[in-house]
Amino acid sequence: MNLHQFRFVQEAVRRDLNLTETAKALFTSQPGVSKAILELEEELGVDIFARHGKRLKRVTEPGQQVLKAIEIIMREVTNLKRIGEQFSKQDAGTLSIATTHSQARYFLPGPVARLRQRFPKVQVVLHQGMPEQVARMLLDDVAEIGLATEALASHDELVTLPCYEWQHVMVVPAGHPLAAIERPTLEQLAAEPLVLYHATMTGRTRIDQAFARARLKPNVALEAIDADVIKTYVRIGMGVGIVAELAMRDDPPGGDLAWRPLGHLFGSNVARVAFKRGAYLRHFVHAFAEQLSDRLSPALIQRAMSGAGTDYSL
Amino acid sequence: MNLHQFRFVQEAVRRDLNLTETAKALFTSQPGVSKAILELEEELGVDIFARHGKRLKRVTEPGQQVLKAIEIIMREVTNLKRIGEQFSKQDAGTLSIATTHSQARYFLPGPVARLRQRFPKVQVVLHQGMPEQVARMLLDDVAEIGLATEALASHDELVTLPCYEWQHVMVVPAGHPLAAIERPTLEQLAAEPLVLYHATMTGRTRIDQAFARARLKPNVALEAIDADVIKTYVRIGMGVGIVAELAMRDDPPGGDLAWRPLGHLFGSNVARVAFKRGAYLRHFVHAFAEQLSDRLSPALIQRAMSGAGTDYSL
DNA sequence: TATCCTTACGGAATTCGTAAGCATG
DNA sequence: CATGCTTACGAATTCCGTAAGGATA
Numbered sequence: 172m173n174l175h176q177f178r179f180v181q182e183a184v185r186r187d188l189n190l191t192e193t194a195k196a197l198f199t200s201q202p203g204v205s206k207a208i209l210e211l212e213e214e215l216g217v218d219i220f221a222r223h224g225k226r227l228k229r230v231t232e233p234g235q236q237v238l239k240a241i242e243i244i245m246r247e248v249t250n251l252k253r254i255g256e257q258f259s260k261q262d263a264g265t266l267s268i269a270t271t272h273s274q275a276r277y278f279l280p281g282p283v284a285r286l287r288q289r290f291p292k293v294q295v296v297l298h299q300g301m302p303e304q305v306a307r308m309l310l311d312d313v314a315e316i317g318l319a320t321e322a323l324a325s326h327d328e329l330v331t332l333p334c335y336e337w338q339h340v341m342v343v344p345a346g347h348p349l350a351a352i353e354r355p356t357l358e359q360l361a362a363e364p365l366v367l368y369h370a371t372m373t374g375r376t377r378i379d380q381a382f383a384r385a386r387l388k389p390n391v392a393l394e395a396i397d398a399d400v401i402k403t404y405v406r407i408g409m410g411v412g413i414v415a416e417l418a419m420r421d422d423p424p425g426g427d428l429a430w431r432p433l434g435h436l437f438g439s440n441v442a443r444v445a446f447k448r449g450a451y452l453r454h455f456v457h458a459f460a461e462q463l464s465d466r467l468s469p470a471l472i473q474r475a476m477s478g479a480g481t482d483y484s485l
Numbered sequence: 486m487n488l489h490q491f492r493f494v495q496e497a498v499r500r501d502l503n504l505t506e507t508a509k510a511l512f513t514s515q516p517g518v519s520k521a522i523l524e525l526e527e528e529l530g531v532d533i534f535a536r537h538g539k540r541l542k543r544v545t546e547p548g549q550q551v552l553k554a555i556e557i558i559m560r561e562v563t564n565l566k567r568i569g570e571q572f573s574k575q576d577a578g579t580l581s582i583a584t585t586h587s588q589a590r591y592f593l594p595g596p597v598a599r600l601r602q603r604f605p606k607v608q609v610v611l612h613q614g615m616p617e618q619v620a621r622m623l624l625d626d627v628a629e630i631g632l633a634t635e636a637l638a639s640h641d642e643l644v645t646l647p648c649y650e651w652q653h654v655m656v657v658p659a660g661h662p663l664a665a666i667e668r669p670t671l672e673q674l675a676a677e678p679l680v681l682y683h684a685t686m687t688g689r690t691r692i693d694q695a696f697a698r699a700r701l702k703p704n705v706a707l708e709a710i711d712a713d714v715i716k717t718y719v720r721i722g723m724g725v726g727i728v729a730e731l732a733m734r735d736d737p738p739g740g741d742l743a744w745r746p747l748g749h750l751f752g753s754n755v756a757r758v759a760f761k762r763g764a765y766l767r768h769f770v771h772a773f774a775e776q777l778s779d780r781l782s783p784a785l786i787q788r789a790m791s792g793a794g795t796d797y798s799l
Numbered sequence: 800t801a802t803c804c805t806t807a808c809g810g811a812a813t814t815c816g817t818a819a820g821c822a823t824g
Numbered sequence: 825c826a827t828g829c830t831t832a833c834g835a836a837t838t839c840c841g842t843a844a845g846g847a848t849a
Contacts, residue, residue: 190829191827191828191829201828201829202829202830202831202832204829205828205829205830205831206830206831209830222829224829225828225829226827226828226829227828227829
């Protein structure tokens, strides 16, 4: 039994049981991977993978159990490295953040800058993706801390904590009739072509639900992945945009876009931070979390990481 | 980084940082151990052990963290082996039980026999010791399941669950004056020379507390490690014995010993089973637990093992 | 001086890559 | 027949034991 075997098995599962891919991903030879896995199965006395002839088909039942143990082991190996960094290179290292466009573009600049100010030797790496990809990046140890509004809560391998609350706003070109209305209604919005976030994104489900409850069918002209794109299409008159309020922060009133809060229609959303359960967090990761929200003290995070599935609401 | 290094570090800590002992315990050469640990420290970039010259003195602060991670890794390695056994040798394997004399002698014969009946291929190994040693055997993976009345609850690396309740009984030679008394009092007991369990054992603290509360100083003639020894000394007239009620189960009324319950004086005790937190339990371990008490269903145990420190009272 | 950790070194076992074999879709 | 896992084999590396060195109590 050795760590290489564990790594191979884990990667094989992540690569859909394709050992050739696995070998490439780990920069080693394919026969080496094959042999290592066979030897592990031999030693444990159980098949981890069910094979059709020579092709790996699925994970066996004992394989599921084995995988759980391997996940934990590899997690702790990662932790060991982090512990090493934490104590050797005091306050230096790399912080990988997985997040959505909105957060990266509008929310994170402040916290990241303040982190760099306190820890000048910390390198920050931003990974961007859909909320579901953010979760995956955390699970695969690509990123250490994740930030997104949805979908993070649905993995119990992840610990999520509320970070801040926000609401949607309507964006229209400055001269648009709706710009004059203080509190637009769902009916008014449904009458216009809409430019929205993509369905998997930032609080989009809230919007859909609100329309559905009112038995209205919104006229979705365009779905886009980020607020900048949405604003661009709003400017050229494609329709009425709905974005996160943060995204309008830098647009001065009296500019070419007008905006109105829509909290009364879609309620408020909660942006959440997420960590992989059981991860060792270095000082500067805790410091960064505190930049994201005062509430996220090391003590609170520690409690959330050790407890199983408790929710810490705002 | 490899599993050998982890094992060496773990064992070194268990052997009070004596690498020579460590090497012996693991059947390998002392320089090998030394080198492996040095290389791990090199790779992680931190000292795990603080050295005075060439002698290991204590675990450093990063070392503490490293140890935690290593503990988890080695635990999961053990689990992997168990998973292998569980699925390959269906319902065969070895069940190591750590327990005190009283349990081994009077309580376990039934459950063990029933286990063997259901799982004829399971080998049972009994490890006997003081309650504190029972705990240590669990922590060191010498035993998989522990059974004792005291001291198990004080380690948070262990999960303990109530198993059954019992009370103390007084034992005297058949003709003894106290044999005629239905409910002996503390004063009556304090007037006699007593033959008791050793101080670390099975509910002994209860006895001491009861006398202390009544401001009585018991006359302890002899302390012994198990009920059989106590009964022997009672037979030869050394004094009045106090043992667990289970220990008298096989003595017929009208034999050479008479006994009376003492629950009214010393209250009741709870025997508890214990597992190492995070351990993988094979089918037959769960089956055995159910033999110990109906309440100990696999589901309950699973819940207790995953939850942090919750107490499941009877 | 006795104990105990580190360094040095060499033979043995393991590892890991390339090449070939063979089964599936 | 293209993809993809397993087997075979040999070179390179790592492992691990003995012997020697050096530091502490």
